[in-house]
Amino acid sequence: MPGKSGLKVPAKIALAYGSGGRLTHELVSGLFARAFANKALAELADSAEIKAGRERLAFTTDGYVVSPLFFPGGDIGKLAVCGTVNDLAVKGARPLALSASFIIEEGFDGELLKKAVLSMKAAAAEAGVDIVTGDTKVVDKGKADGLFISTAGVGLIPAGRSLSFSGLRTGDELIVSGPLGDHGVAVMNARNNLGLSGLRSDCAPLNAMLEKALSAGAVRAMRDLTRGGLATSLNEAAAASGLSIELDEEKVPVSPVTANACALLGLDPLYSANEGRAMLFCPPSSSAKVLKALRSHRYGRGAVIAGRVLGKGGDVSLRTAVGGSRLLRMLEGEQLPRIC
Amino acid sequence: MPGKSGLKVPAKIALAYGSGGRLTHELVSGLFARAFANKALAELADSAEIKAGRERLAFTTDGYVVSPLFFPGGDIGKLAVCGTVNDLAVKGARPLALSASFIIEEGFDGELLKKAVLSMKAAAAEAGVDIVTGDTKVVDKGKADGLFISTAGVGLIPAGRSLSFSGLRTGDELIVSGPLGDHGVAVMNARNNLGLSGLRSDCAPLNAMLEKALSAGAVRAMRDLTRGGLATSLNEAAAASGLSIELDEEKVPVSPVTANACALLGLDPLYSANEGRAMLFCPPSSSAKVLKALRSHRYGRGAVIAGRVLGKGGDVSLRTAVGGSRLLRMLEGEQLPRIC
Numbered sequence: 001m002p003g004k005s006g007l008k009v010p011a012k013i014a015l016a017y018g019s020g021g022r023l024t025h026e027l028v029s030g031l032f033a034r035a036f037a038n039k040a041l042a043e044l045a046d047s048a049e050i051k052a053g054r055e056r057l058a059f060t061t062d063g064y065v066v067s068p069l070f071f072p073g074g075d076i077g078k079l080a081v082c083g084t085v086n087d088l089a090v091k092g093a094r095p096l097a098l099s100a101s102f103i104i105e106e107g108f109d110g111e112l113l114k115k116a117v118l119s120m121k122a123a124a125a126e127a128g129v130d131i132v133t134g135d136t137k138v139v140d141k142g143k144a145d146g147l148f149i150s151t152a153g154v155g156l157i158p159a160g161r162s163l164s165f166s167g168l169r170t171g172d173e174l175i176v177s178g179p180l181g182d183h184g185v186a187v188m189n190a191r192n193n194l195g196l197s198g199l200r201s202d203c204a205p206l207n208a209m210l211e212k213a214l215s216a217g218a219v220r221a222m223r224d225l226t227r228g229g230l231a232t233s234l235n236e237a238a239a240a241s242g243l244s245i246e247l248d249e250e251k252v253p254v255s256p257v258t259a260n261a262c263a264l265l266g267l268d269p270l271y272s273a274n275e276g277r278a279m280l281f282c283p284p285s286s287s288a289k290v291l292k293a294l295r296s297h298r299y300g301r302g303a304v305i306a307g308r309v310l311g312k313g314g315d316v317s318l319r320t321a322v323g324g325s326r327l328l329r330m331l332e333g334e335q336l337p338r339i340c
Numbered sequence: 341m342p343g344k345s346g347l348k349v350p351a352k353i354a355l356a357y358g359s360g361g362r363l364t365h366e367l368v369s370g371l372f373a374r375a376f377a378n379k380a381l382a383e384l385a386d387s388a389e390i391k392a393g394r395e396r397l398a399f400t401t402d403g404y405v406v407s408p409l410f411f412p413g414g415d416i417g418k419l420a421v422c423g424t425v426n427d428l429a430v431k432g433a434r435p436l437a438l439s440a441s442f443i444i445e446e447g448f449d450g451e452l453l454k455k456a457v458l459s460m461k462a463a464a465a466e467a468g469v470d471i472v473t474g475d476t477k478v479v480d481k482g483k484a485d486g487l488f489i490s491t492a493g494v495g496l497i498p499a500g501r502s503l504s505f506s507g508l509r510t511g512d513e514l515i516v517s518g519p520l521g522d523h524g525v526a527v528m529n530a531r532n533n534l535g536l537s538g539l540r541s542d543c544a545p546l547n548a549m550l551e552k553a554l555s556a557g558a559v560r561a562m563r564d565l566t567r568g569g570l571a572t573s574l575n576e577a578a579a580a581s582g583l584s585i586e587l588d589e590e591k592v593p594v595s596p597v598t599a600n601a602c603a604l605l606g607l608d609p610l611y612s613a614n615e616g617r618a619m620l621f622c623p624p625s626s627s628a629k630v631l632k633a634l635r636s637h638r639y640g641r642g643a644v645i646a647g648r649v650l651g652k653g654g655d656v657s658l659r660t661a662v663g664g665s666r667l668l669r670m671l672e673g674e675q676l677p678r679i680c
Contacts, residue, residue: 005458009450018444018478031454032440032474035461040437040472048472050437052496053395061439061492063477097380097390099401100372101490103443104358110349114371118345121375132380132388134372135490137403138358139678145483150441150475152401152492156392338479 007031018065018338020227020273021331044236045164046087046223049157056159058093060084061152067338069116069146071190073182073201074275076149077119079340082205082275084153085127086224089207090278092163092214093155095129100151102136105144116147127205129153165240165281167220173287174245174307175280177209177300178202179253180230181272184336185261196264198257204276209297216293217286224278227339228331229271233279234307234316235330244313247328249320251306270318271331273339281309347371358405358678360567360613361671384576385504386427386563389497396499398433400424401492407678409456409486411530413522413541416489417459419615419680422545424493425467426564429547430618432503432554433495435469440491442476445484456487467545469493505580505621507560512649513627514585515620517549517634518542518642519593520570521612524676525601536604538597544616549637556633557626564618567679568671569611573619574647574656575670584653587668589660591646610658611671613679621649 008030016023025044033041040048047060064080074082081098088095100120104113124131182202189199206224213219223233230252238245247270254262254269262269276299282290287305294300316328348370356363365384373381380388387400404420414422421438428435440460444453464471522542529536546564553559563573570592578585587610594602594609602609616639622630627645634640656668 005454007454007457009454011450013444013446013448013450013453013478015446015478015480018476024476027476028474031457032471032476035454035457036464036471036474038470038472040470041474048437048439050472050494052392052397052436052494055393055395057392057397057436057494059437059439059492059494060473061441061490062475063441063443063490065443065477065479096392096397097388097399099388099399099492101401101403101441101492103403103405103488103490104353106353106355108353110351110353113353114345114347114349114375117347117371117375124376130378130380131372131376132378132390133400134368134376134381135402136358136364136367136372137405137678138353138355139405139485139488140355142482143485144488145479148443148479148484148488150401150403150443150490150492152399152439152441152490154390154392154397154399154494338477 007034015337016333019331021232047091056157058088058091058155058157060087061150063150064340065148065338066340068190071187071201072199073186074203075116075119076147077116078123078203079275080149080151081120081123082203084151085129085205085207088153088155089210090222090224092161093157095127095153095155095207097132098124098129098151098153100131100134100149103144103148104138105146106138106141108146123205127207163221165221165237168241168243168281168309170243170309170311171284172220172281172309173284173305175291175303176253176306177278177294178302179255180274180277181254181258181262181269183275184272184339185258187339188336196261199261202274202276204299206276206278206299209294209299212293212297213280213290217289218283219290220281222278222280225274227273229273230279231270231328232331238314238316242312242314244310244315245307246310247307247318249318251304253302253304347374355677356673359671361572387431396497398428398431398495398497400427401490403490404680405488405678406680408530411527411541412539413526414543415456415459416487417456418463418543420489420491421460421463422543422615424491425469425545425547428493428495429550430562430564432501433497435467435493435495435547437472438469438491438493440471440474440489443484443488444478445486446478446481448486463545467547503561505561505577508581508583508621508649510583510649510651511624512560512621513624513645514647515631515643516593516646517618517640519595520614520617521594521598521602521609523615524612524679525598527679528676536601539601542614542616544639546616546618546639549634549639552633552637553620553630557629558623559630560621562618562620565614567613569613570619571610571668572671578654578656582652582654584650584655585647586650587647587658589658591644593642593644
């Protein structure tokens with residue numbers, strides 16, 4: 001409830017407030033954005049733009065609490081690096097340096113810590129960025145869940161680049177960089193020992209691929225698709241631009257194994273988490289060139305044009321295969337807790 | 341044990357690996373610094389120096405797991421802001437922006453979260469820095485301890501400034517900015533309901549005070565005194581410079597209530613944590629001017645010259661009141677877990 005301070009906070013913080021969906025947005029906009037009121041934060045983008053003397057920087061942070069810590073295609077260490085690199089890259093920034101804050105539960109296995117650290121090292125090497133500063137805390141047994149990692153990242157925004165949902169224009173095309181939902185179902189499968197085979201997280205550093213895309217042609221805005229999936233990110237784009245967005249159901253790329261797992265688990269791949277996928281908005285004059293550039297990179301081979309920006313509104317609609325249309329809302333509640 | 345990778349990691353992570361003392365250093369130098377091998381990290385300073393185009397930046401992170409969350413003189417929110425601001429300031433950097441990653445236990449009281457957030461807001465306002473980006477994760481009940489916060493910070497290093505322990509010279513004087521150990525005993529008193537009165541954390545943003553000191557005269561290096569206390573920070577300075585440092589027991593400032601609490605609790609104020617104190621090394625020609633500048637600021641009224649840099653060696657010794665001398669080592673084990 002809003003108090004004298006004008007801040008809105010729920011009586012108790014439920015799991016769903018960390019889902020990345022509607023409740024997370026309520027908490028962020030009602031509490032954090034109001035309390036810390038400043039222009040950079042108010043944009044609620046993946047990373048904030050700040051001035052540093054004569055340079056423009058992107059700055060971002062993410063906490064990682066994924067369970068289990070290791071899963072096919074990734075682990076908490078790889079996630080922590082890729083997530084932060086990707087948050088910088090979608091702002092058009094070139095990653096300069098990462099930080100890592102480790103919160104470890106007393107008694108945690110040293111070899112598992114080493115495994116996570118080596119995974120961070122490999123992901124950072126692939127992204128071409130150093131982890132330059134860190135911190136380690138240990139809390140008593142039973143007061144954490146093995147290992148949590150918070151990373152932050154600083155990137156340099158080259159002169160002239162300005163990517164923001166406020167730059168979207170009617171007629172812009174929506175590119176999705178690859179099959180959706182792999183990360184979410186891979187983690188859920190590993191967590192619950194469901195035994196579905198072939199599921200693998202898409203977790204990857206996207207900076208090199210996105211840099212290629214930016215060099216190929218005009219891009220208005222980009223976002224990496226994480227908690228809440230494509231549907232939630234599209235709603236953020238629609239809300240920030242004030243324009244409506246239409247997604248073509250037939251075009252949405254989903255791998256057969258993930259589609260099958262989603263059907264079995266009652267999940268929607270449009271809301272399932274990704275950690276190596278991005279959406280890009282381009283004017284029609286550049287979308288073919290940008291698409292080609294994405295497809296020339298190994299993380300973008302499955303890229304497609306999957307929708308478009310309509311006129312004023314702020315809604316997201318799904319145009320179905322049979323020609324119907326339904327509203328796609330932000331993720332409600334908690335589809336998959338602790339997915340990253 | 342070192343494996344093929346050359347990385348050293350204990351079989352199990354004990355609480356003491358998060359103490360900020362010798363075992364933390366073993367973990368950081370044996371695992372993190374080796375795996376992430378890069379020049380900025382290898383310095384193991386409070387913050388890393390990075391190049392961003394034409395500018396030099398300081399970049400730092402810290403995780404906060406303090407228990408209890410609220411205590412006289414501060415709380416987790418104030419700590420999270422001050423700790424990161426201070427890590428930038430001791431590098432001579434002017435804080436540009438902070439990030440905040442919240443890891444919240446399911447069911448955590450919304451009003452307490454608001455209280456911590458308002459405290460962050462107040463500390464950030466005092467330090468003159470914005471919290472521009474953040475992240476929120478919620479973990480299941482019993483998998484965290486209420487609230488953990490990891491902050492990171494970016495600061496701009498003005499041209500010509502270069503503060504590092506490698507710059508220490510024989511004869512440099514050691515300034516301590518105020519009474520030692522207040523934070524550690526205040527938290528311990530609050531955690532264990534010891535009922536000792538008058539104890540209050542020294543938690544404060546030191547950037548304005550340190551900026552004043554830097555304007556007053558030459559400073560070789562500075563460090564904020566946190567986990568592990570002055571003794572541990574002096575050992576870091578001695579190890580990094582290869583020079584020995586001597587501390588005068590009679591000069592070390594300790595408030596009567598903290599001295600009394602330390603005696604009762606069997607603690608040493610030289611190893612007790614601070615969150616609003618710094619040590620500075622200056623050439624003799626500037627120490628009086630720097631001291632005067634510190635004393636003119638409300639957080640530095642108790643500043644004193646408390647020691648000096650000797651010749652080659654790398655040890656820290658305490659010159660006692662009766663003229664004797666004993667080695668002061670880095671904090672061993674865990675004097676006070678979860679102090680920040």
